[in-house]
Amino acid sequence: MAYNLLKGKKGIIFGALDEKSIAWKTALRCVEEGAQIVLTNAPIALRMGEINKLAEACDAPVIPADVTVTADIENLFEGTKEHFGGGVDFILHSIGMSLNVRKNIPYTNSNYDFMHKTLDISAMSLHRILQVAMKQDMINEWGSVVALTYIAAQRIFPGYDEMADTKAMLESIARNFGYQYGVKKHVRINTISQSPTRTTAGGGIKGFNGFIDFAEKMSPLGNADADQCANYTVTLFSDLTKMVTMQNLFHDGGFSNVGVTQPVIDQMEKQ
Numbered sequence: 001m002a003y004n005l006l007k008g009k010k011g012i013i014f015g016a017l018d019e020k021s022i023a024w025k026t027a028l029r030c031v032e033e034g035a036q037i038v039l040t041n042a043p044i045a046l047r048m049g050e051i052n053k054l055a056e057a058c059d060a061p062v063i064p065a066d067v068t069v070t071a072d073i074e075n076l077f078e079g080t081k082e083h084f085g086g087g088v089d090f091i092l093h094s095i096g097m098s099l100n101v102r103k104n105i106p107y108t109n110s111n112y113d114f115m116h117k118t119l120d121i122s123a124m125s126l127h128r129i130l131q132v133a134m135k136q137d138m139i140n141e142w143g144s145v146v147a148l149t150y151i152a153a154q155r156i157f158p159g160y161d162e163m164a165d166t167k168a169m170l171e172s173i174a175r176n177f178g179y180q181y182g183v184k185k186h187v188r189i190n191t192i193s194q195s196p197t198r199t200t201a202g203g204g205i206k207g208f209n210g211f212i213d214f215a216e217k218m219s220p221l222g223n224a225d226a227d228q229c230a231n232y233t234v235t236l237f238s239d240l241t242k243m244v245t246m247q248n249l250f251h252d253g254g255f256s257n258v259g260v261t262q263p264v265i266d267q268m269e270k271q
């Protein structure tokens with residue numbers, strides 16, 4: 001059901017790779033709520049061609065940008081300004097890649113070139129996007145930026161390790177830049193800490209099926225799925241949440257506040 005929550009708003013969606021991507025679902029929901037969008041992803045991801053289906057469904061241009069390259073972001077924002085004839089009201093940062101995790105390198109033996117790249121892609125990219133946005137005055141007054149994160153930034157989830165450090169940095173950047181951009185232009189910046197979700201990035205984590213099943217049992221409402229995440233993100237892009245900024249918002253069916261649940265106790269007692 002659509003509520004016209006984003007009527008007249010314009011935004012940029014980073015990170016739609018395929019139909020499972022959280023960004024894919026969010027792009028569709030934003031358009032359903034009345035927004036116009038520009039889609040972007042790394043040139044290598046665009047070569048898969050999947051995004052063209054989404055672009056058609058959303059009537060949106062696709063502008064390539066590798067988020068580790070400042071010139072790409074500058075070019076993306078210039079193209080977006082030209083397309084819309086002005087700045088944007090919202091940006092979704094839905095980008096993640098951990099090289100050490102991908103390559104199955106144990107945390108205690110991390111390769112630092114890979115770690116640099118992981119931090120660059122998955123955390124510093126938020127800083128880079130916001131810095132270029134500020135310089136180009138890309139985000140309109142009371143605009144909203146959302147980046148996706150995971151509770152491993154606060155608690156230990158073996159296997160997620162390098163990405164956990166990266167998410168902690170991402171959440172910190174959201175707070176620090178949220179302060180600066182809030183003072184300067186009332187732009188709000190938040191992170192959504194999402195339940196484990198079956199996507200390409202999620203599937204790269206060792207033992208991911210175990211993560212999902214455990215989180216499901218540990219969440220009174222069950223795991224939040226990608227469509228529900230898209231709904232929540234829409235509310236943060238809307239004018240209904242204008243005074244929310246610099247927050248890490250859990251979208252996890254209650255998981256983050258649970259010590260143990262009865263289904264988990266029952267399972268332990270069975271063994």
Ligand SMILES: NC(=O)c1ccc[n+]([C@@H]2O[C@H](COP(=O)([O-])OP(=O)(O)OC[C@H]3O[C@@H](n4cnc5c(N)ncnc54)[C@H](O)[C@@H]3O)[C@@H](O)[C@H]2O)c1
Pocket residue numbers: 014015016017018020021022023041042045065066067068093094095096097121148149150193194195196197198199200201202203
């Ligand atoms: N899937 C989960 O369980 C889960 C849970 C919590 C948070 N998240 C976060 O949600 C976000 C979206 O991930 P997803 O699960 O939808 O997976 P996904 O694989 O569909 O999306 C990750 C995106 O990052 C993009 N990307 C990677 N390197 C890039 C670069 N250099 N430049 C530009 N884009 C680049 C990929 O092309 C891809 O589109 C990530 O930040 C992820 O950490 C996912």
